[in-house]
Amino acid sequence: MMNQKSQSRWVKWRWPILLIVILGLYLFQLPYYYSQPGDALVLDDVITVEGADEETDGSFMLTTIRMGKANLFFYAWAQFSPYRILHPESQLRFENETDEDYQHRQLMMMTDSQEVAKIVAYEQADKQVSYQYFGVLVTTLIEGMPANEVLEVGDRIKAVNGVSINTAEELIDLLAGYSKGETVKLEIERNEETTIVTVGFSSFPEEMNAPSDRVGIGIQAPVTDREVTFDPDVHIDTSQIGGPSAGLMFSLEIYDQLTEGNLTKGNLVAGTGTIREDGTVGRIGGAGQKVVAADRAGAAYFLAPFEEGAANSNYEEAMLAAEDIGTEMEIIPINNFEEAIAFLDSL
Known part of the structure; x- marks a missing residue:
């Protein structure tokens, strides 16, 4: 049994201790998002x-x-x-x-x-809609996939195998239908200089839950880089x-x-x-x-x-x-x- 002195000490400190425990539980983040x-x-x-x-x-x-x-x-x-x-x-x-x-x-x-x-x-x-196209911006590269080795976030893709592109949809369409191990040549603009790079195709990381037969170069969420004016x-x-x-x-x-x-x-x-x-x-x-x-x-x-x-x-x-x-x-x-x-x- 607690003596009177110990009990008094517990009463004095129990709320600060409880508050610290609650604060710790609230601040401790798990590897999940909640929605x-x-x-x-x-x-x-x-x-x-x-x-x-x-x-x-x-x-x-x-x-x-x-x-x-x-x-x-x-x-x-x-x-x-x-x-x-x-x-x-x-x-x-x-x-x-x-x-x-x-x-x-x-x-x-x-x-x-x-x-x-x-x-x-x-x-x-x-x-009225007016367009001026500049290419397709690389916004996200997937770790472990081929594009991550040769491209950088901020690169502007101008063509695929010599075919000029304006929109992200065109890029996605031109990269469809390839198999693992095949390659494409991308014309890119980086730091105001244009160059050609060769990029391969591979399966997506397991954690992305993509179909097992689906392959890609490893670009996610490309964005059409253009200036559009509306009237x-x-x-x-x-x-x-x-x-x-x-x-x-x-x-x-x-x-x-x-x-x-x-x-x-x-x-x-x-x-x-x-x-x-x-x-x-x-x-x-x-x-x-x-x-x-x-x-x-x-x-x-x-x-x-x-x-x-x-x-x-x-x-x-x-x-x-x-x-x-x-x-x-x-x-x-x-x-x-x-x-x-x-x-x-x-x-």
Whole structure:
């Protein structure tokens, strides 16, 4: 038994000790990221097309997930809901990538997504878009793959096997169809000097969970380096939101401001999905979590990538989440920008 003196000492120190233990548990980070449903952001608050009429009824909304490094508290908290998810760090971060590098990569993808969304909207609305291309920027190199040996972040790729390229999509298309052990010649610009380098193909690292028969040179998230001007001018302010998953919703809001009428018909329309310059809507992460965010914001419709009916598509994931939470919000399958416009016109 404690004597009175020992007991008094314990009473005196127990709260500071407990506070230190709690602080230690909170600060001790695990090799995981933790995510949960985020917000639904009204896009006419952050997108402004010069000369566009302000609409008072209905809104397009992008949906987000909240993500950060996991500690023991978040690890435990994630066990109590299917919408609080743990992601192994190796699935999201490259080896030796710093927090600043990771955030920079996310913001670069967001910037590229915004530009593509503007292009899709302006071309669909028959508005003026002017381009000046400079090549494709290398933003991320994958450790252990061939490109990491000969390329540097910041290199500008100008041609593949003598074929000039302007966009990241063209680069990806020209690098498709190769086998392990084959090589390509890349014309690159580095420090204002142009040179030719030979790069091989290899399998992707196991932690990237790529198909076993898929090969590549080891460039991730290349960015089209160009100067694009729009008439009328358009401005997007999304602060520190990162990643490319708002492309579809950006393009719809911009198109709505560029054209007559109100695409939303007075509804709150949320959604997610990347977008390519040809209007194709692509897969994103966290579709179920974004359905929860949209439902909390009172959205009537949620647009989700259908992926041409692929198994385990974002649309399927969104439908499962909608059924699970019992929302009245309708989940709409979308393959491309034209389908999204057709659906909105039908409201």
